[in-house]
Amino acid sequence: MLKVENVHKSFGGILALNGVTFSVEPNSITGLIGPNGSGKSTLFNVISGFYSKDRGEIYFKGKKIEGIEPYRIAMLGVGRTFQISEVPEKMTVLENLLLAPKSQIGEGIFNVFLHPLKIKRENEKLLKDAYEILELVQLYDLRNEYAGNLSGGQKKLLSLGRILMSDPILLLLDEPTAGVNPTLIRDLIVAIKNLRAEKGQTILLVEHNMKVISEICDRVIVLDFGKKIAEGTPEEIQKNEKVLEAYLSGSSKWELLDEDSRGQ
Amino acid sequence: MGLVNFLVYLSIMMGIYAILSLSLNLQYGFTGLANFGHVVFFCLGAYISTIIVLVFKMPFILGLLGGMVVAGLFGYIISIPTANLKEDYWAIATLAAAEIVRIFFLNEDWVVGGGPYQGGAFGIGGIPQPLRSLFSAHTYPFFYLVIVLVCLVATYIIINTLTQSAFGRVIKSIREGDNLPQALGKDVKRFRMKVMAVAGSFGGLAGCLWAHYHGFISPNQFLPLETFIIWAMVIVGGKANNKGAILGAVIVMIFYNSTRFLKDYIPIEAVTLASLRMVAIGILIVVAMLFMKEGLIKEKKTLY
Amino acid sequence: MRRLVLSLVGVFFLAALLIAGMSVSSQAAEPVVIGSISPLTGTNAVQGLDMKRGEQMALEEINAAGGINGRPLKIIWEDTESSAKGGMDAVHKLVEINKVPLIVGAYSSGISLPTGQWTNSKKVIQIAEASTSPKLREIGPYFFNIIGLDEVMGTMLAVFALESGAGTFASITVNNPFGIGIEIWTKKTIDMAGKMWLEAVRYDEKKTDYRAELERLFAKKPEVVFFTAYGTESKLILKQAYEMGLKPSKGWYADYPTMWSNEVIPVSAEGIKGLECGATGGARLAEYQTAYQKRYGKEAKQTAFGAYAYDATWIAALALSMAGSTDTDKIAKALHIVSKIYNGVTGDKSFDKDGMQVTDYYQRMVYQGGKLIPY
Numbered sequence: 001m002l003k004v005e006n007v008h009k010s011f012g013g014i015l016a017l018n019g020v021t022f023s024v025e026p027n028s029i030t031g032l033i034g035p036n037g038s039g040k041s042t043l044f045n046v047i048s049g050f051y052s053k054d055r056g057e058i059y060f061k062g063k064k065i066e067g068i069e070p071y072r073i074a075m076l077g078v079g080r081t082f083q084i085s086e087v088p089e090k091m092t093v094l095e096n097l098l099l100a101p102k103s104q105i106g107e108g109i110f111n112v113f114l115h116p117l118k119i120k121r122e123n124e125k126l127l128k129d130a131y132e133i134l135e136l137v138q139l140y141d142l143r144n145e146y147a148g149n150l151s152g153g154q155k156k157l158l159s160l161g162r163i164l165m166s167d168p169i170l171l172l173l174d175e176p177t178a179g180v181n182p183t184l185i186r187d188l189i190v191a192i193k194n195l196r197a198e199k200g201q202t203i204l205l206v207e208h209n210m211k212v213i214s215e216i217c218d219r220v221i222v223l224d225f226g227k228k229i230a231e232g233t234p235e236e237i238q239k240n241e242k243v244l245e246a247y248l249s250g251s252s253k254w255e256l257l258d259e260d261s262r263g264q
Numbered sequence: 265m266g267l268v269n270f271l272v273y274l275s276i277m278m279g280i281y282a283i284l285s286l287s288l289n290l291q292y293g294f295t296g297l298a299n300f301g302h303v304v305f306f307c308l309g310a311y312i313s314t315i316i317v318l319v320f321k322m323p324f325i326l327g328l329l330g331g332m333v334v335a336g337l338f339g340y341i342i343s344i345p346t347a348n349l350k351e352d353y354w355a356i357a358t359l360a361a362a363e364i365v366r367i368f369f370l371n372e373d374w375v376v377g378g379g380p381y382q383g384g385a386f387g388i389g390g391i392p393q394p395l396r397s398l399f400s401a402h403t404y405p406f407f408y409l410v411i412v413l414v415c416l417v418a419t420y421i422i423i424n425t426l427t428q429s430a431f432g433r434v435i436k437s438i439r440e441g442d443n444l445p446q447a448l449g450k451d452v453k454r455f456r457m458k459v460m461a462v463a464g465s466f467g468g469l470a471g472c473l474w475a476h477y478h479g480f481i482s483p484n485q486f487l488p489l490e491t492f493i494i495w496a497m498v499i500v501g502g503k504a505n506n507k508g509a510i511l512g513a514v515i516v517m518i519f520y521n522s523t524r525f526l527k528d529y530i531p532i533e534a535v536t537l538a539s540l541r542m543v544a545i546g547i548l549i550v551v552a553m554l555f556m557k558e559g560l561i562k563e564k565k566t567l568y
Numbered sequence: 569m570r571r572l573v574l575s576l577v578g579v580f581f582l583a584a585l586l587i588a589g590m591s592v593s594s595q596a597a598e599p600v601v602i603g604s605i606s607p608l609t610g611t612n613a614v615q616g617l618d619m620k621r622g623e624q625m626a627l628e629e630i631n632a633a634g635g636i637n638g639r640p641l642k643i644i645w646e647d648t649e650s651s652a653k654g655g656m657d658a659v660h661k662l663v664e665i666n667k668v669p670l671i672v673g674a675y676s677s678g679i680s681l682p683t684g685q686w687t688n689s690k691k692v693i694q695i696a697e698a699s700t701s702p703k704l705r706e707i708g709p710y711f712f713n714i715i716g717l718d719e720v721m722g723t724m725l726a727v728f729a730l731e732s733g734a735g736t737f738a739s740i741t742v743n744n745p746f747g748i749g750i751e752i753w754t755k756k757t758i759d760m761a762g763k764m765w766l767e768a769v770r771y772d773e774k775k776t777d778y779r780a781e782l783e784r785l786f787a788k789k790p791e792v793v794f795f796t797a798y799g800t801e802s803k804l805i806l807k808q809a810y811e812m813g814l815k816p817s818k819g820w821y822a823d824y825p826t827m828w829s830n831e832v833i834p835v836s837a838e839g840i841k842g843l844e845c846g847a848t849g850g851a852r853l854a855e856y857q858t859a860y861q862k863r864y865g866k867e868a869k870q871t872a873f874g875a876y877a878y879d880a881t882w883i884a885a886l887a888l889s890m891a892g893s894t895d896t897d898k899i900a901k902a903l904h905i906v907s908k909i910y911n912g913v914t915g916d917k918s919f920d921k922d923g924m925q926v927t928d929y930y931q932r933m934v935y936q937g938g939k940l941i942p943y
Contacts, residue, residue, distance in 0.1 A: 048447065074449035086444035088437045090504070095566055099433045102449040106430030109458055113422075119429070127568055144567055166448055270664035277657075367772070370743060381703040385744045389681055389703060401689055478656060480682035484744075485652045524646060524661055534645035535617060538608035541647070 001026040001202045002047070002170055007056035009039075009046055009226075016042040018226035019056070024170070027196060029203045031213040031234070034223035035247055040206045041083050043223070044172050048080045049073040060170065075102060079168030083175055083206070085155035089148025093139050096147050096158055097130040098123075100165035129165060136191055137161040138184060153179035160188070164195070171195075173205035177212055189215050210238070222246070272405045274521055276477060279412035280470050282513035283419050285497040286506060287466040292495075293503035293563075294427050295459045296439030298355040301362025302494055305467025307486035308335040310475035311369055312468070314391050317476070319377040324394035324476060331472040332465040338365070339464025340457050347453040359488060370483040387482025391475050412473055416510075419466050424506045426462065428566060435459055436504075496545070500552045502559025511560055519548060599642040600635070600888055603662035605673035605683065606697070606877070610650025612675050615873050619697055620645055622874035623672060625856075625863055626881035636888045643881070644668065648679050655679040656686065663692050669894040670695070672880045675873065677701035677745045684711045691896050693903070695880045698873045701745040705922045710900055712919055714880040715845070716928025718746065721823050722753020724930050725843050729792045730757075734818040736764045738790035740781060740805070743770040747796045750823055754794045766790045771805075773798070778805045782814055791818040795840075802828035802837075810836035825933055825940055826872060834938035841943060843930035845872050845914070856913040872914075879912035886910060 002024040009017040017039045024030045032040050045051040047058055049070035058065050065073055074080075088096065104126075105111050106119040134140040137157040142150065147158060160176050176192075177185045193216055195201050207213050213220060214234040222230040222237060224246040230237055237243055284306060291297040312334040313327030322330075346357045369375065373384030382388060399407050426432055434455055437445045442452045475481045493516065501512020523541045527534055552559060604623055607616035623643055631640050644666050646658035655674055662668045670693040674680045680699035687694040688708035695712040696704060702717050729737070737758045741747030751768050758765050766788040771781045782805065785793065793816040797805060809815065810833075822828075825842035856875055861867060886906040891898035900923075907919045915929030932943040 050443070050446070069451075070446040071449050071451050074447055080447050082443065082447070086441065086447070088440040088444065090440070090563060091433070091436055092565055092567070094568055095433055095436075098430070098568075099437050099445075100448050104430040107434055107450075109426065109431060109462060112426055112429045112431060122430075123568075144565065146565070162448070266664040266667055270660055273660045273664070277653075370772075371770075381701060381745075381749075385748055386701060386703055387678060387681060387745070389685065389706070478652070478682050479685050480652070482652070482678045482681075484678050487651075489651075490653075521657055521661070524657070525665075528644065528666070534647070535608050535620060538647035538649075542609045542649070 001028075001061065002204065003057075003059040004043070004047070005057045005059070007043070007046060007058065008054045009042055009051060010054060016226050017046065017053070020223065020226065020228050021056075022221050022228055022231060024202060024204050025218075026202055027200050028218045029192070029196060029205070029216050031217035031220040032204060032206045032223065033208070033213065033220060033237075038223040038246075039226040040223055041174060042226075044080060044174055044206065047073075048078055048172060074166075074168070077169030078172065079163045079166050079170070080172035081156075081159040081163050081174050081176060083178075085152070085159045087147040087150070087155045087158060089146060091147055092144050093147055093150070093158055094127075094130055094134070094143040096162055097133060097165045098126050100162045101126060101129075102166060133161045133164050136164070136187075138187070151179070153181060153184075156180050157184070157188075167199075169201065171201055171203045171205075173203060173207075175206055175208065177207065177209055185209070185212065192216055210234075214238070269402075269405065272409050274517065276405065276409050276412050278514050278517045279409070279416045280473050280477075281494065281497060281517060282416055282510040283466055283470040283473070284494045285501065285509040285513040286419050286423050287463040287470070288494050289498050289501075289503060289506065289509040290423050290427070290466075291459060291463045292498060293505070293509070294432065294439065295435040295456065296351065297456065297459065298351055299358045299463075300355045300491055301358035301360070301488070302463075302467060303486050303488065303490040304358075304362035304365050305335040305339065305464045306471040306474065306490065307362070307365055307369070307483075308338055308464075309468030309471025310481045310486075311375070311388075311471075313472035314388055314475050314481060315376060318388065318391055324392075327476070328469065328472045331468045333468075335468025335471065336461045336465030339460035339462075339467075343453075343457040343460040347456045359491075362486075362488060362491070366483050366486050385483065387480060387485075389480045391479045391481065393476055393479060408477055412477075415469055415473060419469065420506060420510065423462070423466070427504075427506065431455075431458075432566075439504075496549045496552075498559075499549060500556075500559055502561040502563065504563040505559070505561045508559050508561035515560070516545070516548075519545060599640040600894070601642045601644060601666060601668050602884060602888075603659075603666060603668040603671040604643050604645045604881075605648050605655055605658045605662070605671060605679075606645070607650040607675050607679075608645070608647040610648075610654075612650045615675055615698065616648075616650075618874035619673070619675065619877035621860070621864055622877035622879075623881045625859060626878045626885070628863075630882065630885045636885060637892060641885055641888075643672075648674050650676075650679075652679055652682050655683045659683045659687055659692075659694075663687065663690055669693060669896050669899060670884055670888070672877065672884060673697055674699065677704060680704060680713075681707070684708075687711070693884075693896050693899050695884060695903075697877045697880045701749060703745070705924050709923070710896060712903055712923035713925060714876050714883070714914075714917060716925045718749025719753050720925065720928050721843065721845070721930070722750045723757050724928075725750070725794060725821055725823055726754040726757035726761075728841065728843060728932060729754075729794065729818075729821045730761055730763070732792060732818045734763070734791035736766050736788070736790045737792045737794065738765070738767040738769070738785055738788070738816075739794035740769040740771060740785050741794070741796040742798065742801065743772050750794065750796050771801070773801060775801075776804070777808070779808050779812065781805075782809050782812060786814045786816075790816055792816050793820050795820050795822045796824070797822075797828055799828045799831040803831045803833065806832050806836040806840075824872065825935065829935060829940045832935075834935075837935045838937075840935045842933050842935070842940075844933050844940070845928060845930055852911060852913045875913045879910075879914050879917055882912065883907060883910050883917055 005021050007017050007020045034040050046053045105122050134143055217234055220234050220237045222243050229242050230240045288302045291299045309331035313331035316322050316330045317327040342361045370385055376383035376388050434450050438452055445452050497512035497516045502508025527537045606619045627643055635641050648655040672695045675698045677699040680696040684694050684707045688710045693710050695714055697714050700718045702719050704713055739751045741751045755765050769781050769785045820840040822840055822842035887899050887902035890902040904919055907917050910917050918926045920926050933940045934943040
């Protein structure tokens, strides 16, 4: 599904990605972990086309994706969320969801006037989908609230709902549960699992919450200083010496070991 | 009767400026494009329709459509190199584009077919008014007001429909940054270009209406300062609200014109009043920006 | 909120109606009311203010002398904001609300043209005070002009320069109707005299460097250069020419040198010859200047345009008296007649059949030792 080969990216003198190689199997859930600054978000940005890579190849569904704009990569079926939620503040929660589906008829200036009926039908269908997703991410009651008025956790949920609405083949989720209420996290885990089962989507997610990682991930990839230092099942990773060392030296030990102290 | 004539004139001007303000609102209010050279569309619409009608002797309606098409195309084309610029650079680029067009018409007098003292810095006079011969000097402004109102209503309906559609959702998301729409597969650059094309053609429409009403245009009617009057209208009326854009145009025009009457009734020196009027319009904008950040009519939530 | 907004607009309109209604009923005092449009704010505010002072002085004199057939004259001053839109707003108010039969102004041709087209269509008299574009000639029977058009100034300036015996000429003029008018008419006159025209440079205002224009101007070494400029640009152009060592061998010839004579660096402008308008050198002008000084405590020669505005107001008053009514056809006819006999502070003010000045008075000046002196 996704193949990343020897990808390099540096900012000035700082090597953010230093030859990362891994692949993601279709219909799998893969976790991407690592201490702060290990290059996880950079990797997401490179895959989704927001950053250009210096070296290396990225294949999506066997096709090389290179030098094309982010929106085109999104059109290919790569959806992503952002670490810091990108939420248009002056749009309601519902509008945020309706925005997501790709290539809507109503996005064409002339269509707006030439095909009002088609657009009406399209809107009805979008609304139906949106209400389902709102129920799922438990934002139904807030649907007519401006997204800017949501809490950090609610924004994360909104981002997740939006990406579901856009129905990509591969989902890149950047810390989808950060700041989300723990009871809701449980529901989200179920939802994400269902997604894979129902729609056959593939998920790659950055996550600090080890509980989430071990519950839903088939495989885990660990990055440190822009390099992959380990890969395996969640159980294997938690016992891996190198991983522990990386987290200890990065003084981010708690992130890996003490999942219960994180929360709310 | 004179009063009615004056109000008709005022309404024609309000209508023309309301179209300009609706068009700037589509760019700035909805899409976040701070166009400091909005007057360029006004200028292009005025010049192109004048050339079509005066030089090529075509009917007014073709001049109007021609002005809209050229101004719209210009909006589309200038966004090609500039669509990826950040807001402040975009503002400067649009300002420069507007000046280039103005200076073009200032220097290239052949575009109006030559003739002594015609075109270039001299401006163009004697622009025909549509269907003028069917009306008396007295009734004509009423007819023209109808033309302007029809254009205004059409502009409002089209822009309002667009901003409430899926297209409107995309441009509103672009207003707050490129990342999200990009991640959702929206071709942000193309959407900006489309916005500029639509806004441009309506700006052109206003220019055309202006030229054929006054019968005279010259490059110094389209100085950068004109853009700021339109900005004042959008800011006072309420950005990202189409009714607000119209209201803003009405209020600013009323403000400009009603203050002229003060000196007829209270003993105030004409020069003092003239200066005070300019100060007051500045204060109006500052107050609007400080205390009514969203203008008189707030942006309306889109509910389903 | 919405209701508030709507009622706000309503109040505005009501106030407008009320105010306008009052203006119709308040003509009981029976003064003869005329309008004035001038740039009281904006880029040309300095000239506009001077024009207003000239009109004010004329008004006071006219009323002291008994007004218009015993009725006092009243002027309503409107601001053009130095823009066509402001000018149009102003004339619409004056004509539709204040019902004036006659308007004096505006300053620049770019505003006199559209306002003139409209007032003429309304059969309202307009007398432009400082606009010199030859296009004004075509406006119509209700439009007049108190200042000589560029054709007059351009021709006279070229005649002045031809007397130097020079054989080659060039011009550098500001790229606006005024500058181009001067270019067209000096060139026409030089061509008619059979002399060589080398180059016509037009420059844009408010630039910070004119060296490229100057190089082009002097590339073929003209003996005489015609020159128009406002203060700021002149200062820079003359300074840069001086620094570059560029000087026409038979000298610079400038129109309206008072527009820059107070601002230039003296050494860079030494020896420039020019024509000053409104300068009859006669007793009437001296009288005006003394009266102006007394009335405003300032020297009258701030700009030349106050004097033109003064003449426009006087000639309007005389025509109104002669016509004995506010019928604009009668006033137009009267204007032609009184212009033949009126001797203004800016000279003889005869209108030709298009309402334009037949001639204008220019004083030959030369810039020497830091100031302009008669040549």
